[in-house]
Amino acid sequence: MMLSFLFVTVAVSFISVNGKQCRVQSGNENLILSINKKLLRSLGNKNIAPNPSLYIGLRLSDVHNQKTEQEYLIRLQEDMKEPTVSSALGSDSQRSTGLLALHTLALRASCETANSANMRKQLQQLKHRMHQEKEHISNTNTPQSNYYQYSLGVLALCVQNVKVDPHVIRKLVNEVKKVSEIHSICIDTLSMGGLALQCLRHLDAFYDEHLNKDIASAALKVKETLQKAQDDNGIIGNKFSTLLAVQVLLAMESEHSGCSKSLERLVTESKIGTFYNPMALSMLLPVLKHKTYLDIGTMDCLNETDNILLSAKPAGDIQITENVLVNLKVEDTLNHINPEVFKDTVNIPKGSSLLNVLNALKENEKLTFETENSLWGPYLTVVNKVKALAKDKTYWQLRTLDTVLLEGIADYKVYHDDTIIIRKVRW
Template identity: 35%
Template sequence: DDIEKSLRNNELVVGRLALYILALKSSCHDLESVHLTHNEMESLLIHLKKEMEEEKQNIAFGHRPKTSYYQYSLGILALCVSGVRVSTHVSQKLIHAVEHRQLKHGESSCVDSHAVAGMALQCLKDEGIAVKDNAELDRALATIKQRLLDSKRADGHMGNEFSTGLAVQALMAMGSQMEECGSKQTYHNPMAISQVLPALHQRTYLHLKSQECRSENEVLPSHGQVSLQVEVVKSSGASSVFLHVPRGSSLFEALNLLQDKQTGFTFNTEDSLWGPFLSVVNEERALQKNDRRYWHISSVGNSLTQGIKDYKIDLSQKITVKNTGY
């Protein structure tokens, strides 16, 4: 809503739009299917590319972007990790800014801007996206790397507490080996957290390029298998099936795996605010409000206190699904 409001006021939203795109990509959304409300024919990526062209013109005539080089760098980064070609004229403006020390806040070098610029330019290099001069790109990356290293304080932070996460990400993206470390700083702001968490896990925004996305129904890989017995108690009697599932699978994933194996087990769910719940098992419905019935689920005799998507199967066990009245 904030982005849409700014667009209605003819304001540039390069940085916010780039961050929104990065967030959507990290959540495995199909970016081509996400459109702006005010123009449903234009995807977020297309609009960002248009705004980057406008910013390029602002730099050409006003010698700086209308927003900032931090936002300009975010725009290049978001386009690059999303697999969108970045114009050589757009990338050249950032390379030129690095070489001529234009990434600064007042008279001080801006660590945040250098960090995002480093990741953006490294992404272009990694993806083989054409730039005006490859040697110039390498010099810009080397310059950014050195400036980030020079920003390190005695307490280990780079720039300040809130720029360190981005700086560490950038250095890792540019090939520096960073020691694994914890942070004594407490962060409450979502923006700060989103910058620090990847660094703490030895990852960077560039990992979004190769992120593996899975469907909700796909069983995640895990270490080892556990045996599972699923007993279904219908009004006509009980039956059991057995299978092995990856350790750590959710009950929902296990039931899907069981159904896919064509063992004679079938189920359907209905959605609720607390997640999906069983409605039909082996062609018997137990979700009739008038009959006041439901599928009661227990593990080794103990009622589950979590939903089927939240309950994890870490040990071999027997799950009982019983048509129950209340």
């Protein structure tokens, strides 16, 4: 009896000591502060719709610039009042499930509680949307949006202790179990599912034993799949999906989670400037602060600091003098008769983005294209009048000769002799 007590004590302390290892090593405080400042500065762009993820990332930090965050919250609230969002393709559409969920999480991160009229309305809307999503899955086998957004919806309700419809949960559990078994999993989607499931584990009083068991085993499956996907350098999927995967490992922190190796890698990548897209920064800052989206539910906004000062923006890049040659091919693989849409070589200043390349061709009246604004930046939707739309489950894939780009048109920087292929494919 005494021996088994001793064993339990030792085992528990081993887990907690090991758990604590998933922390950024000391000496990186200035790096983390500079990331916090970059994210705060990114709020200044008034030309694009406010992004709830950026606000959430900042709220999960332990240091703040209250005025900047407060002003952004006002912009977010104004935006939430808009019933529809305008699309670059000319039609007004309803706000996506993911955006609705992120707005709800942002509102909670501002410490608006579940009883406020504002929040009640938001939660009601989200519950209704999740019902529609669930029906859509029943009828077509896929959500109206995608499983990443479906999971975000569950998460946003769950962190506020709102009972999520068991049928909605069941669909998430099934999907997570299914995708964990297949080879080409989308790590981001699996991670968001894992966060939602981990949150649901704390709401077990709402559900029967059978569902609780399934939630726990699906959450474990996510953790195991992420651990299996982790490479020797700590990358899980790719550099960007590692951001969310680390959140999951942090949220499920336990013995040998592999979390610290990936966290260390994120620190290294941060030092070499891999993460500059505000969306990536908003997912990076919480994990550097050892926080996850699950922590939003317990935020009380009391005794917060207000000590981040934003000095003038640091000087921009050095003047570019050199030019580079870039080959661009546009193909519509779904058009078997005439797949080649466009082909040319462009002479462009070094350091240009793929968007700069497309703009240069547009200015010379060689090519036309359209984009739609998204949380990650401009999303390419139409090239030379050929549309690739979500409703048809097609998209313009950005690739080189042998790899798929890890960034969008505004972020990817072309280099000399680069060959970019923009290919219409199905997803």
